[in-house]
Structures are given as C-alpha cells and as structure tokens.
Amino acid sequence: MTQPIFMVGARGAGKTTVGSALAKALGYKFVDTDLYLLRTSGLSVADIVDREGWAGFRRRETETLKAISSPLTVVATGGGVVLSAENRDFMRQTGTVIYLRSPASTLANRLEDAPMEDQRPTLTGKPITEEMMQVLNEREALYQQAAHHVVDGTQDPTQVVNAIMEALALPMAR
Ligand SMILES: Nc1ncnc2c1ncn2[C@@H]1O[C@H](COP(=O)(O)OP(=O)(O)OP(=O)(O)O)[C@@H](O)[C@H]1O
Ligand SMILES: O=C(O)C1=C[C@@H](O)[C@@H](O)[C@H](O)C1
Numbered sequence: 001m002t003q004p005i006f007m008v009g010a011r012g013a014g015k016t017t018v019g020s021a022l023a024k025a026l027g028y029k030f031v032d033t034d035l036y037l038l039r040t041s042g043l044s045v046a047d048i049v050d051r052e053g054w055a056g057f058r059r060r061e062t063e064t065l066k067a068i069s070s071p072l073t074v075v076a077t078g079g080g081v082v083l084s085a086e087n088r089d090f091m092r093q094t095g096t097v098i099y100l101r102s103p104a105s106t107l108a109n110r111l112e113d114a115p116m117e118d119q120r121p122t123l124t125g126k127p128i129t130e131e132m133m134q135v136l137n138e139r140e141a142l143y144q145q146a147a148h149h150v151v152d153g154t155q156d157p158t159q160v161v162n163a164i165m166e167a168l169a170l171p172m173a174r
C-alpha cells in the first residue's frame with residue numbers, strides 16, 4: 001500500500017499527534033494541512049479567518065489538501081476538512097481515510113489543556129464542551145462518510161497507532 005493515509009476527526013482528536021507517530025512507524029512522510037498553511041502563508045488560522053472569513057480558510061484548505069497529498073505520506077487534515085464534499089471525495093478516492101473518534105468531553109479536555117487559539121479560533125462562540133458537542137452533532141455523519149476505518153482515539157497515541165496498523169492490516173509498531 002503506497003497511497004496516502006488521511007487522518008480526519010474533530011479538533012483535539014489527535015490527527016497531528018497520532019498522524020505524525022503513524023508516519024514514523026510506517027517510514028512515511030508526514031504533512032499537516034494546518035501547519036503547511038501556516039508555514040507557506042505565514043498566517044495562522046485566526047489571521048486567515050480575520051482577513052478572508054471561514055470561506056477563505058476553507059478554500060485554502062482544499063488547495064492545500066490537493067497540493068500536499070502524495071504516495072507514502074500520512075496527511076493530518078484540519079478538523080473541518082470533511083465539510084466539503086469535494087474534499088471527502090478526493091480523500092476517499094486517492095487514499096485511505098482514518099477517522100479518529102473520541103467523545104466531546106475528551107476533545108474538550110485536551111483542548112482546554114492546549115488551546116492554541118491562533119490555530120483554533122472559536123467555531124461557535126460557545127464554551128469549549130458545548131462547542132465540541134455541537135461540532136460532533138454537525139459533523140459525525142460526515143467523518144463517518146469520509147472514513148474507510150473508524151478508530152477509537154481515546155487511548156494513548158502509541159495504542160492508537162497500533163489500532164490503526166491493525167485496521168490497515170500492517171505489522172504493529174514496537
Ligand atoms: N491519543 C491521545 N491521548 C492523549 N492526548 C492526546 C492524544 N492525541 C492528542 N492528544 C493531545 O491533544 C491535543 C490536541 O492534539 P492534536 O493537535 O494532535 O489534535 P488535532 O486533531 O490535530 O487537532 P486540530 O484539528 O486542532 O489540528 C495535544 O495537546 C495532544 O498532545
Ligand atoms: O474543526 C475545525 O473546523 C478546524 C480545525 C483545525 O484543525 C483548523 O483547521 C481550524 O482551526 C478549523
């Protein structure tokens with residue numbers, strides 16, 4: 001299997017953390033749409049949203065997704081990548097899509113510990129637990145629709161990597 005592996009899920013799901021560990025375990029390259037955008041434009045998500053609105057950010061995200069996806073690569077996506085049918089189709093058709101699934105309470109706890117507001121400006125204006133409940137209500141079906149494999153993301157990152165390897169029927173990481 002050489003096609004890209006796309007990590008999807010909500011903010012705090014571990015797409016960046018687990019995706020990077022998975023790439024290491026597989027000897028794949030690791031890329032991240034949020035970090036690529038930050039590095040290439042010099043603008044944080046909050047900066048882009050201030051200047052261009054969420055629609056501008058989503059346009060850039062779609063361009064980035066297509067530009068950085070290549071064989072033997074793990075791609076950590078942004079939490080909202082599944083909102084676009086174009087993105088969902090692209091990922092499903094060109095790669096293997098892993099949905100890292102955790103309840104809103106787990107996501108909110110992680111985000112409270114590491115808010116990174118520049119990269120995660122509020123989506124709803126609500127407190128974090130309510131925001132994550134609303135986001136999952138709105139997106140759960142889209143994450144499921146995009147995914148080839150749904151993996152429990154509540155375990156520690158090494159265990160999540162091993163669960164993904166098992167789902168992909170690959171030898172386990174040590
Ligand atoms: N499996 C895990 N167990 C415990 N903590 C985790 C796990 N995965 C991620 N974290 C922690 O949760 C926080 C968010 O993780 P990460 O940045 O990887 O999420 P993300 O899905 O990439 O979010 P975003 O959509 O905002 O980019 C980090 O502080 C990270 O250390
Ligand atoms: O869930 C979302 O909509 C987002 C998640 C982050 O990864 C960033 O892509 C951005 O903050 C938007």
Ligand SMILES: [Mg+2]
Nearest residue numbers: 015016034076
């Ligand atoms: Mg991330």
